[in-house]
Amino acid sequence: MILLYNEEVGRRNNFDLIRFLLAISVMFTHAFGIHQNGRSEPLKLLSNNQLTVGIFAVNFFFIISGFLVLQSWRHSKGVIDFLVKRILRIYPAFIVVCILSAFVFCPLGNGNSTNPFLHWKSYVSQIEYYKLFYSIFFLSSPEIPATFASSPFTQEINTSLWTIWYEFVCYLVLMAMGVFKVFNFKLVPLVLFVFAIVFYILDFNSEYFEIMNRRVSIISEYAIERIHNLGRLIMFFLGGTCFYYYRAYIPKSRWLLLLSIVVLVLNLQLIRQIEIAQVIFGSYLLFYFAFTTKINASKFAKYGDFSYGIYLYGWPVQQLVIIYFGDKLSLAGTLFCSLLIVIPLAMLSWHLIEKQFLKFKHFSTIAFFNLSLKSSGQY
Numbered sequence: 001m002i003l004l005y006n007e008e009v010g011r012r013n014n015f016d017l018i019r020f021l022l023a024i025s026v027m028f029t030h031a032f033g034i035h036q037n038g039r040s041e042p043l044k045l046l047s048n049n050q051l052t053v054g055i056f057a058v059n060f061f062f063i064i065s066g067f068l069v070l071q072s073w074r075h076s077k078g079v080i081d082f083l084v085k086r087i088l089r090i091y092p093a094f095i096v097v098c099i100l101s102a103f104v105f106c107p108l109g110n111g112n113s114t115n116p117f118l119h120w121k122s123y124v125s126q127i128e129y130y131k132l133f134y135s136i137f138f139l140s141s142p143e144i145p146a147t148f149a150s151s152p153f154t155q156e157i158n159t160s161l162w163t164i165w166y167e168f169v170c171y172l173v174l175m176a177m178g179v180f181k182v183f184n185f186k187l188v189p190l191v192l193f194v195f196a197i198v199f200y201i202l203d204f205n206s207e208y209f210e211i212m213n214r215r216v217s218i219i220s221e222y223a224i225e226r227i228h229n230l231g232r233l234i235m236f237f238l239g240g241t242c243f244y245y246y247r248a249y250i251p252k253s254r255w256l257l258l259l260s261i262v263v264l265v266l267n268l269q270l271i272r273q274i275e276i277a278q279v280i281f282g283s284y285l286l287f288y289f290a291f292t293t294k295i296n297a298s299k300f301a302k303y304g305d306f307s308y309g310i311y312l313y314g315w316p317v318q319q320l321v322i323i324y325f326g327d328k329l330s331l332a333g334t335l336f337c338s339l340l341i342v343i344p345l346a347m348l349s350w351h352l353i354e355k356q357f358l359k360f361k362h363f364s365t366i367a368f369f370n371l372s373l374k375s376s377g378q379y
Contacts, residue, residue, distance in 0.1 A: 004284075005247040009291045015064060016301035018290060022057040023310035026160060027342070029054030030315055031335040034152060034322045050274045058163055059236045059275065062170065063283050064290075066240025069171060073178050082178075085361045086171045090139070092357040093349050094164060097312040098135070098142040101158055102127055105316040109147035113324055123147070139165040148319045160315045166230055170237040183245065193242045196235040197276060203231050232275070239279040243287055252288070260284045308354065309346025317341045 029052045032041040043053045051059075069086075076082035107120040123145060131143035141161040148154050182188050243250065260281035267277040289295070318338045321329070329337060 002252045003248065004250045004252040004287055005244075005291055009293065012293075012296065012298040013290050014292070014295060014297040014300070015068070015290055016305055016307070017297035018286070019061070019064065019305070019307035020300065020310070022060055023307040023314070024339070025057035026054045026311060027314040027318065027338060028335065029057075030159070030318055031331055031338070034318050035326070035331045035334050047268045047274055048272070050268075050272060056278065059233075059278055060282070060286055061163075062167070062233050062236035063240035063243075063279065063286060065167060065170065066174070066237040066242075067244045067287070068240075069174055069237075070241045070244045073174060079175060079179060082175055083171075086168070088357045088361050089354075090164065090168055093308055093312060093354050094139060094161070095136055096349065096353055097158070097316075098132070098161075101142050101316055102132055102144045105320060106144055106147040106157060108320055109151070109316075109323060110149055116324075139168055148323060150323050151319050152322075153319070156315070156319075158312075158315045160311055162229075163233070166233045169230060170234055173234060173237075174241065189238070189242055189245045193235070193238040196231070196238050197279070199231045200235050200276065203228055235275075236279050239283050243283055250284075250287075252291075256284060257288050260288075304347060304350040304355070306343065306346035306350055309349035310342055312349065313342050313345045314338065317345070 029041055029043075032039070032052075041052050043051060043056060072085060073082055076085065103124060107123040108116050110119040110123055111117055126145040128143070135141065135143040139161075141158050144157060146154055147157065153159070177183065177189070177192075182192070263277050263281045264274070264285070267274040271277070318334065321334055321338045321341070325337065326334065
């Protein structure tokens with residue numbers, strides 16, 4: 001049997017290209033939101049409001065993350081080593097984009113074409129630094145004064161950042177699974193994945209938490225939203241984890257590829273469970289493309305991995321483009337001009353920040369504390 005994944009193919013994968021395209025896809029959906037207030041977004045119309053291209057892309061980001069982060073756990077020296085790698089990958093670029101948002105992007109959002117920094121001093125004077133630092137530490141969108149007054153989304157400082165906290169929580173969940181030897185038991189990862197799907201079905205189709213909140217009245221609306229989002233995103237993360245864990249049992253088959261396409265298409269209008277279809281059959285499509293030998297994009301990130309930077313900077317740049325040039329540009333023009341600014345920012349983010357901090361993951365001076373925390377067993 002020819003497997004979808006093997007070690008040789010795994011080293012020559014197309015993940016860098018895929019993540020780049022996914023980051024652009026998020027900007028694509030945001031362009032519709034900013035330019036047309038969400039109207040006419042293609043996948044939203046095609047799926048009868050089930051999801052957008054951007055949500056579809058975010059789901060795939062979590063699937064890839066589940067796959068690669070379990071691989072990272074397997075090669076880590078222990079819990080501390082694993083955490084250091086995850087922190088170095090997430091925090092540095094996140095901190096920088098939040099600081100730039102507070103002191104550059106958001107003040108610009110209150111200016112005008114003749115004097116972009118007209119209200120810079122008054123805006124910065126309103127920043128409550130303890131709130132800013134608190135939101136950065138907990139991987140939330142920065143808590144800073146309202147801006148982008150002439151944009152359709154005046155309170156949305158950087159809407160893309162909402163997923164980062166969930167991403168890090170997924171890392172902690174996987175770490176806990178490793179510490180408690182979950183990966184020593186062949187069926188347990190699959191059982192957890194199935195449980196996540198059941199949770200998703202209960203949450204979305206039965207509105208379980210809203211019903212429970214009306215009865216108990218102790219769960220805040222914010223907490224319900226967090227549980228709702230975490231349940232959905234962890235399902236995709238665990239889906240990617242299972243694809244890595246059971247990689248020795250997943251065949252490479254054109255018939256499975258065709259079946260996956262058919263199931264996804266049917267779920268757009270008829271079956272209407274597109275996200276459940278995506279986490280199973282969409283994952284197969286994703287990894288089939290990632291490991292295909294027909295396309296070799298393994299050197300796509302030869303000059304840098306810009307996907308994270310595009311994701312971080314996309315929203316504030318798109319907001320500014322619509323504020324300063326929105327009356328002169330079409331939707332396509334807005335997206336194109338935004339990309340002309342975002343991609344150089346993403347390149348700088350990679351070369352000046354992300355790449356530099358990732359060098360420190362090889363200098364784990366605290367490996368002594370790992371001791372016996374390393375997860376043993378076969379993957």
